[in-house]
Amino acid sequence: MNKRVIRNNKDITLNHYLRLFVFAFLLLMVFLVPIAQPIFLKLHDISEIPKVTLIRVLGSFALLLWAVWTYILNKRLRLPPKIVSAGIFLFLISWGLSTIFSTNFYLSFFGSYMRQMGFLTYFFYFATFFLLYDVIETHTELRYFYWTIVITTVVVDFFGALQLYRLMPWYERVRTESRIISTLGHADFLGHFLVMVMPLILALIYQVKNLCLKISLYFLFLLSFLVLLGSYTRGAWVAFLVGIIFYYAFVLLKEKKFFTSKNKIITLALVLGLGFTVGIFYISETKLYLERKDVGLFSLKERFESIGAGLGVTQQNPRVLTWRDSVRLFEDKILKSPRIIYGLGPETFSFNFTPYKSLDLARYDRGKGYPDREHNEFLDILFPQGLFGLFSFIFIIVSVFFYSIKNYHHINPENRILFLGALTGWISFLVQGLVLFGLSATYLYFWILTAFIMIFFKLEKKDSVWEVSLSSLARLFILILCIFVSIFSIKFSLQFFRAEIYYRYGLDYINSGEVGRAAAILEEAIKLRPQETAFHEAVIKAYLGIMGGAENEDIKKEAFIKGESHIKGLLENAYYKSLTYNLVGAFYAQAYHYLGRKDETLIKKAEEYLNEALSYDRYCVPPMENLLKMYSTDLKNEEKALEIAERILEIDSYHVEAASYAAKFYFQEGDFEKAKEIYERLLSINPNDKNILFNLGLVMYRLGDLNKAEEYLLKSLNIDPTYSNALELLRVIYKQLGKEDKLKEIKIDERVYIQRGLEAYKNKDYNSAFDYFKKALELKPNSPEIMNNIGAVLFMSGRYDEAILWFKKALETKKDYVQAYGNLVYAYLQKGDLFSAEVVLNEGLKYAPNDANLRELKNKLEELKKERRQ
Structure with a gap:
């Protein structure tokens, strides 16, 4: 009991x-x-x-x-x-x-x-x-x-x-x-x-x-x-x-x-x-x-x-x-x-x-x-x-x-x-x-x-x-059934989640340009979940990045082979089939350009897969964009390129690349009215695009409307006063109109020189960058940004004392210009003047106590001071 x-x-x-x-x-x-x-x-x-x-x-x-x-x-x-x-x-x-x-x-x-x-x-x-x-x-x-x-x-x-x-x-x-x-x-x-x-x-x-x-x-x-x-x-x-x-x-x-x-x-x-x-x-x-x-x-x-409202069938009700x-x-x-x-x-x-x-x-x-x-x-x-x-x-x-x-x-x-x-x-x-x-x-x-x-x-x-x-x-x-289901579910769910972590880090590496690391970690994701289309898609993009960045032909070929090996896995469980086939087409099209020896079979494969993408969705624009590039550049088939451009414009009448190609084609064929119509449509959504303005000016010139052509070209030059094509055409128009002296009235905006200076700086052409920034300063002499840019160019050229003077000028003009404080600290650190660097850094932190760059410089300065004391 x-x-x-x-x-x-x-x-x-x-x-x-x-x-x-x-x-x-x-x-x-x-x-x-x-x-x-x-x-x-x-x-x-x-x-x-x-x-x-x-x-x-x-x-x-x-x-x-x-x-x-x-x-x-x-x-x-x-x-x-x-x-x-x-x-x-x-x-x-x-x-x-x-x-x-x-x-x-x-x-x-x-x-x-x-x-x-x-x-x-x-x-x-x-x-x-x-x-x-x-x-x-x-x-x-x-x-x-x-x-x-x-x-x-x-x-x-x-x-x-x-x-x-x-x-x-x-x-x-x-x-x-x-x-x-x-x-x-x-x-x-x-x-x-x-x-x-x-x-x-x-x-x-x-x-x-x-x-x-x-x-x-x-x-x-x-x-x-x-x-x-x-x-x-x-x-x-x-x-x-x-x-x-x-x-x-x-x-x-x-x-x-x-x-x-x-x-x-x-x-x-x-x-x-x-x-x-x-x-x-x-x-x-x-x-x-x-x-x-x-x-x-x-x-x-x-x-x-x-x-x-609008429950009827309209384009605004997807x-x-x-x-x-x-x-x-x-x-x-x-x-x-x-x-x-x-x-x-x-x-x-x-x-x-x-x-x-x-x-x-x-x-x-x-x-x-x-x-x-x-x-x-x-x-x-x-x-x-x-x-x-x-x-x-x-x-x-x-x-x-x-x-x-x-x-x-x-x-x-x-x-x-x-x-x-x-x-x-x-x-x-x-x-x-x-x-x-x-x-x-x-x-x-x-x-x-x-x-x-x-x-x-x-x-x-x-x-x-x-x-x-x-x-x-x-x-x-x-x-028994519940044990099986539970173990199966836990195993695959955790495995898939782990694969997802690899995948996410792989995407981060792709976005940061570390495509080699991306490919390696994405391969690990695929081992855990081989049927997942998104993983194959990402690793193919990584191998494309390797092909595009490598100089060694053997590395390019190996990346191509590895990328191609994932195509079957990519297509097997494709959810968005047209986009998936588009990626395969893009892979072969880019491989055609990346690999040293031009293999015509690659571009043919690209065309085949891109058309296959359109068989799943005839209104899918990405494969049409790739076909347009191929037909207009690689395959040199203007008729097919125009056909694709018009198909894109039927879906998106403001598509820049398709509209530009179609307008250029009609212009070459002498159909200036049609070209004008397309460029005007593009201008309505891109009113500050200098190229569209120039093309409209050119079309109006061919149509004989010189005054309208002048108007568009002047607008184009207002955006970029150094736009040589617009200047040349304007000279021709002014000569016909008897207004050659009007060219002298065109004002140059300092922003043009700043932009050109930044481009030169990015390309490490510091002498040209210095010249552009100096010209910009002549047009806007009190600009702390331009002064700071001149200092940055001098710093990169190793002229630290001159750079310091320009950074100081920028700060005299604008006392809270945080970027100049950071640059001035860098210059002093480069010269080994820790005392001056600390003084400038503390002054900058008064204006921007939470600035990440200044806080990082403060930590670096403390480390240098500690090393010097030792």
């Missing part, structure tokens, strides 16, 4: 700890995934990789421990109601089926490089849903997840606010627009995340008793709203509005007693707070973005007014254009084949879609972009998973929603407000899903909210649980 009691106690303890660890891993996943952004992986462009890795690894540990728990102690499965579980199991089967019959199994199983939303990742969303449902046994445990989501939202909002107010240096360096992304990687997904979590925070505001906590949640809700506005995501704004309307409408219909005097005050405070937040955002936007056109591309007013163009893809590849059932396969939309892309859609992004998804959650299921996947997903939505409405009264009144928060966030995801698709964090939270909704009924309505008893054989099978 005592032994049995002891054994039962051991079972209870083991049961407690196994369940606790599963619970902990799930809690950790909920907390970490939305905020995971390791700095060394350049957060702005691959935000999904750390998030997906966490989902797979933490999910694997949770699944493995759950399997052990089930095998030893649990001995049964607790599932949501049969109608809901059936829909979810069918949806999982549709994922498996579409992956097996995918048009590219590797992409469908592991996912595309940037997204990684293949079957392996999505499997863990299903696993997370069922594990949460099975593991959470009390309302207290459920609240742990609610509060974890609140803490995660605090972190997301914190970084969102930093970006909004331009207090995040790395983000300022990479921002291309005024939208903020926080830790979600993209503004749209930041909005998608917030519309799911804000209803949970709203529910907690009403539900918690502690006043300080209630006030803190209130301000968190308003901060989340501020960040939501800063995302400029219209779909999220609409989803938030729909969610709030649903929330309060449901409360009014079902909870008559909800609006106590206290809750009325809270509701009024929320309404006033939201209005106040809009005002704060509008003022912030005006000061930080609208007055800085180089930073801000959006405005609250314009984005709000454009909600719902989503609608994508939906329209994909109809032909659906009719051609899906409708009349078995793929109507199981689709094209997850993560394969882009390369299946591009042959059907229209000219309208190509014009939107000037032929250089690709829709990698449908930007509609339901279409993003239909195309990869067919009708089986779409109907099962709709069945899940309908069954969860109607089950919730029908059984709402079973939930304890004290918990209904929290339940409603989960249901509202879940609905908000689906509303924004009409114009967006989910990614790692947002899909995870969608399935977490689905689990929360069903857990409320599990805890309140005991007959809602579908219990399945498991035989020992069934438990053993589940254990």
Whole structure:
């Protein structure tokens, strides 16, 4: 009897700890995934990789421990109601089926490089849903997840606010627009995340008793709203509005007693707070973005007014254009084949879609972009998973929603407000899903909210649980399966993540010009993940860099052979096929120039691959650009070059290279009017391009309009007074007009001489640089920048005493000219005058105490002083 009691106690303890660890891993996943952004992986462009890795690894540990728990102690499965579980199991089967019959199994199983939303990742969303449902046994445990989501939202909002107010240096360096992304990687997904979590925070505001906590949640809700506005995501704004309307409408219909005097005050405070937040955002936007056109591309007013506008098929609606163009893809590849059932396969939309892309859609992004998804959650299921996947997903939505409405009264009144928060966030995801698709964090939270909704009924309505008893054989099978899946997932996820680190460092080396080191480290990445197209693409670029920089012909040939060896791996799982084939074409075209002996087969291969790229996307501009260069220079085929130039201009009428070639061709053929039309179009977007102005002057001269020709040439000379071609043509025109003396009136701008001086300095032609800077100083005698440049030239020429005099002159003209202080310190250090160097350095630090160069010089000076004392 005592032994049995002891054994039962051991079972209870083991049961407690196994369940606790599963619970902990799930809690950790909920907390970490939305905020995971390791700095060394350049957060702005691959935000999904750390998030997906966490989902797979933490999910694997949770699944493995759950399997052990089930095998030893649990001995049964607790599932949501049969109608809901059936829909979810069918949806999982549709994922498996579409992956097996995918048009590219590797992409469908592991996912595309940037997204990684293949079957392996999505499997863990299903696993997370069922594990949460099975593991959470009390309302207290459920609240742990609610509060974890609140803490995660605090972190997301914190970084969102930093970006909004331009207090995040790395983000300022990479921002291309005024939208903020926080830790979600993209503004749209930041909005998608917030519309799911804000209803949970709203529910907690009403539900918690502690006043300080209630006030803190209130301000968190308003901060989340501020960040939501800063995302400029219209779909999220609409989803938030729909969610709030649903929330309060449901409360009014079902909870008559909800609006106590206290809750009325809270509701009024929320309404006033939201209005106040809009005002704060509008003022912030005006000061930080609208007055800085180089930073801000959006405005609250314009984005709000454009909600719902232009839903027709126009060039300014890429989503609608994508939906329209994909109809032909659906009719051609899906409708009349078995793929109507199981689709094209997850993560394969882009390369299946591009042959059907229209000219309208190509014009939107000037032929250089690709829709990698449908930007509609339901279409993003239909195309990869067919009708089986779409109907099962709709069945899940309908069954969860109607089950919730029908059984709402079973939930304890004290918990209904929290339940409603989960249901509202879940609905908000689906509303924004009409114009967006989910990614790692947002899909995870969608399935977490689905689990929360069903857990409320599990805890309140005991007959809602579908219990399945498991035989020992069934438990053993589940254990073995979960062990295999977990080990497989952890192994490959960590291996892929390690490969990603190599890849990122390889790209850094390419960008810094260290292509040899880049190639070596990228080869290591490929060993870890040989099927990844992006890695092969990067290493081919590295070998191209080696070919271009090497002087030894054997090194060039070896780099070519190694680069060519990666072409098969590059093409095998290509996601953007046209760009991938374009890279292969560019590789052969550049190899033709880099290798000492001109091999005509290389340029023919280049032409073949570039045309192959256009077979996948006839409106892809990059391969056309490469073909234009080849036909105009290497192959000397003017007719084909013109054909390609006109194809580019059909997509992008302002494409400089294509337009310039076409205009030059028409000019040579004597069609001056056509050449004039093209140059005028180019001038409208490049009004300060001296070459375009000169070419227009030349065209007008040939058309006989000498006055207009004079006008364009003078504008060209105003930009570069030493532009010899423009001066020569102007002399001819003035001679014909009898105005030879007017040439003397052309003023030379000092900026021309400064630019020429800088170019000479860069080329180490210090004598010419000195002459140019001296001429510039004659035109602008009080310029500290020019004086500093003269000093720099003298310094590089070894004339340190003269350089010191010029640096001092620059500082006499401008006392806070930090660059001159640094240069003067360098000059004194070169002469060994540490005392003077220290005096100048300290003076410079008064004006710029945080200047990196001056701080570095201070450290260097201290080291030299220490060496001298020794």
